[in-house]
Amino acid sequence: MKPARRRGLAEEAADRIRDEILSGRFAPGSALREVELAASLQVSRGSVREGLAILEREGLVHSEWHRGTRIIELSETDITEVYEVRAALDRLATLTAAERGRPGQFDELDRLVAAMDQEASGAADGARLVALDIEFHDCVYAMAGNGRLTSAWEAVRSQVHLFQAHRVRLSHEHYRTRVVDEHRELATLLRAGRVEGLGDLAEEHVRSASRGLIESLRELHR
Structure with a gap:
């Protein structure tokens, strides 16, 4: 080091x-x-x-x-617990951000999606993609403007980053093919202020990540 x-x-x-x-x-x-x-x-x-x-x-x-x-261990219990907490937090953060977000913040989300797209279209450095993924959600929480909600996110943020990094290492192609479209859809609905279905989309985005990581772990141990 x-x-x-x-x-x-x-x-x-x-x-x-x-x-x-x-x-x-x-x-x-x-x-x-x-x-x-x-x-x-x-x-x-x-x-x-x-x-x-x-x-x-x-x-x-x-x-x-x-x-x-x-x-910490990379166990199914740990993954499930962290992503269940994250799903609830992301739902609230995303719905609140749709109501409170400013034009410049929506532009920042679009910039991050474009950066993800560029990474995924090239050599696709997994670590860089994960960093952009986390940065996207940092921005959503900042848009929500709720200090206690942001603190709750920060309490699990490093664990989420760790699990996402392992998700990429175990199944890079699966992550690479999904990360851009999922974040682009979130950014589009956030900018439009379309709260109908947005909370469900935010939750499913998280639960899909959890399922993908758990499935990759099971494959590894077969």
Whole structure:
């Protein structure tokens, strides 16, 4: 990993470790050892410990007394729970964004869809597509303008990012062929302010992702 810069060392450590988790270089369920991380990042164990606490609040890792810290597992239960919460949040965020969104924000959604399309039409870097996917939904939550709703999204955002990244690694082609059309449809309905059916579409967008990831996991373990 790259050494941490002298910004806020706990935050820098969290950023670096998060990047490694989301990239797949640290596998789900694997142990994170403070001594090794501190040496790699060239910071103190205290900074690493604080950084891991940040990631635990995001739901990416969990710590147990005398058992250390591990990255969350990629289990069907974890996937189902996270995506069920996300489906409910996205439904509310999308419906609210349709009512409160400003022209410039709708333009930003269109820009993100165009960027997804360009990525998917080329070499289709999976990590870049997932980053654009998450950015699209960040924008929807910002459009909704509900601070508590945004906080609820941020509580599961890193877990969603992790699961989506694994979805791409397990079934890149399936994700690539769906991501653009699904987000374009959401952006079109949001701009039109068409709330009829919009909440159902937002939920199905999430549930489809959950089903796709679970099916890929089952295929992997057959």
